[in-house]
Amino acid sequence: MRKGIFVTFCLLLILGFIGPTSDAGAAAYFHDVSTTHRAAKEINYLAQGKIVQGSLSGYFYPSKYVTRAEAAAIIGRTLNFNGTQRATSFKDVGKGNFASGYIQEAAEKNIINGYKDGTFRPEQLVTRGEMALLINRAYSFGGNTTSQAIHQLMDKGIAQGFTNGTFGQDQPIIRADFAVFVARAINPKFRINYELTAIQQATVNASALNVRQGPSTNFDTVAVLKKGQKVDVLHIVGSWAYVRASGIEGFVHTAYLSGISSSNPTNQLLQYLKTQTIIIDPGHGAHDPGAVANGLKEKDINLSVALKVKSLFQDTGFNIALTRESDVFVSLSDRVNFAKKMNGNVFVSIHTNAGGGTGTETYYYSAAATNPYVEKSKKLAQCIQKRLVEAWNAADRGVKKGNLHVLRENNMPAVLVELGFIDRKEDAAKLGSSYWQGKAAKAIYLGILDYYASESGLNFQPLYDRVQ
Ligand SMILES: [Zn+2]
Structure with missing residues (x-):
């Protein structure tokens, strides 16, 4: 030795x-x-x-x-x-x-x-x-x-x-x-003129815990903390916490602290969000207007709502990408390929219905053979459907199974929402209104948060607070 x-x-x-x-x-x-x-x-x-x-x-x-x-x-x-x-x-x-x-x-x-x-x-x-x-x-x-x-x-x-x-x-x-x-x-x-405040409290659970100058055992020990001692956690670097206790400041490994998550809640949420990419897919575009009625074209409504969803997610920490951001044609397979290429984690296609009904419905694909995320897709559909029906006080046509290309050929939780009926006067009034489009976008945002909050077990309150 x-x-x-x-x-x-x-x-x-x-x-x-x-x-x-x-x-x-x-x-x-x-x-x-x-x-x-x-x-x-x-x-x-x-x-x-x-x-x-x-x-x-x-x-x-x-x-x-x-x-x-x-x-x-x-x-x-x-x-x-x-x-x-x-x-x-x-x-x-x-x-x-x-x-x-x-x-x-x-x-x-x-x-x-x-x-x-x-x-x-x-x-x-x-x-x-x-x-x-x-x-x-x-x-x-x-x-x-x-x-x-x-x-x-x-x-x-x-x-x-x-x-x-x-x-x-x-x-x-x-x-x-x-x-x-x-x-x-x-x-x-x-740092220059910077006062740290405690982000949480923790208790030392090792009999003699070395406090070090930096976040690894390569750094010199500056003090030793005793078991049971309470510390203020000021800052997190990877698995190390920068702590303060009775005049001592320095780094300890988080494994030797009780009552601390490996990072503070906000950091933990941000760490998680940056691994997640949301794909929003405004249906139709260019020479394909989708449904047309009451002076409205489906492609315009879908895009307008999608852009509003995008701006709600901007700066949240999530990555967000749209399959189109202007009036262009994108084939169904290119939409799916784009989602896969972007390593999307959820896919939300936005459409407008026609055919003489009223209200909102959301689709997912229910056969696992091509898209294995059946249960997650269903859950995402339920979360978004609930928020949309509330936001528009719309008739709840429910969550439905649909054999649709962008859902079936995808490899991530994927749903398709039909906001309302363009050929129904009452629905069309909302579909064509920027105010109601904004409410739909916020509902989709909240629905996606509901899904993520339940999937991840993390506290998404900061993201809910942004739209209160
Ligand atoms: Zn459509």
Whole structure:
């Protein structure tokens, strides 16, 4: 055992992993990051946690630009991803890529995405805007667009932007700056004028719990907590919690805390939502108007309601995609192919009825042979139908089985709603009204939330609150 450690130590010396120490005796890990370097604190902090690495000869290259592969590795290490090199789902990232394990896990967790052509482009430089999004996704700060993500970083004391008031979102980011942002994101002590408040309380359930400077056992222990001690949880990084207890602040593993979910409820919900893609399918389009009556065309109503549903889901954390966003023709098979390509998790087709009835009905496909999600489809149909009937005070024609292409050929919970009858005066008055279309869109939004709340067991209150 001891011999093994000694051999490892010598090997590390030979390989140059153990860097020089400065005159002052403070840990310095890299020849080119002196203790007076503006980012020395943050770089050395991340080096202590083995989150950033230098060259074999002990250089960090603080002014070099960060590639996408390096960014995935650095972020992945903060979250204790298994970095073992392996095959990935990207055609340009082989098992031989040093970051392949991190890239694959980060992609699976929707922290960093590939490109439509199936590449990841590991050598492409990361811009400051991309960095902001990456950090938001990795630590669930909630920003979904680049500008929201930048706003979150400013808000949390992680970024300040340039003195000219811009953030330089299109500029590539250098390693020193990336290290500063990541250190501030994971450890609030590095942030600028930022006071954390407790998000929940927890109790230590291990007999002696090491409190560490960072979110892994690579970091030094700063204190030890006793079993039964109460702590305030201030911040979560992966499976580690940043806690405060009687003057002590630092990271502990969440496995040793009772009364804590692995992340705070809001974070947990956001983590979940970003894995979910909702496909909205406005029926018909272009030369195919669908049903036509009372001066209305079905294709226009379907699209208008779909766009309203989209805007309700915008910025919730869910991914949302429409099979068409304008008056164009999309074949039934292309609608299904699009949903599959987008890795949709639910599919909602919006239509308008005709044929002399009145009221609302919702369809699902009931034979598992082609679309296995029969029970989930039925549940989704029931949730949306209930909300639509309430919203429009419409005749409830119920949830029905239907052998329809977009339901049958799909591979996700899929439903088709018929909002009302275009050839019935009373229904048409609502179908053609922006106000009532808005109510239908909100009902579809709420129906999808009802479905998800029951499927996931998570608290969707923040999303319900948005439309109250
Ligand atoms: Zn139709």
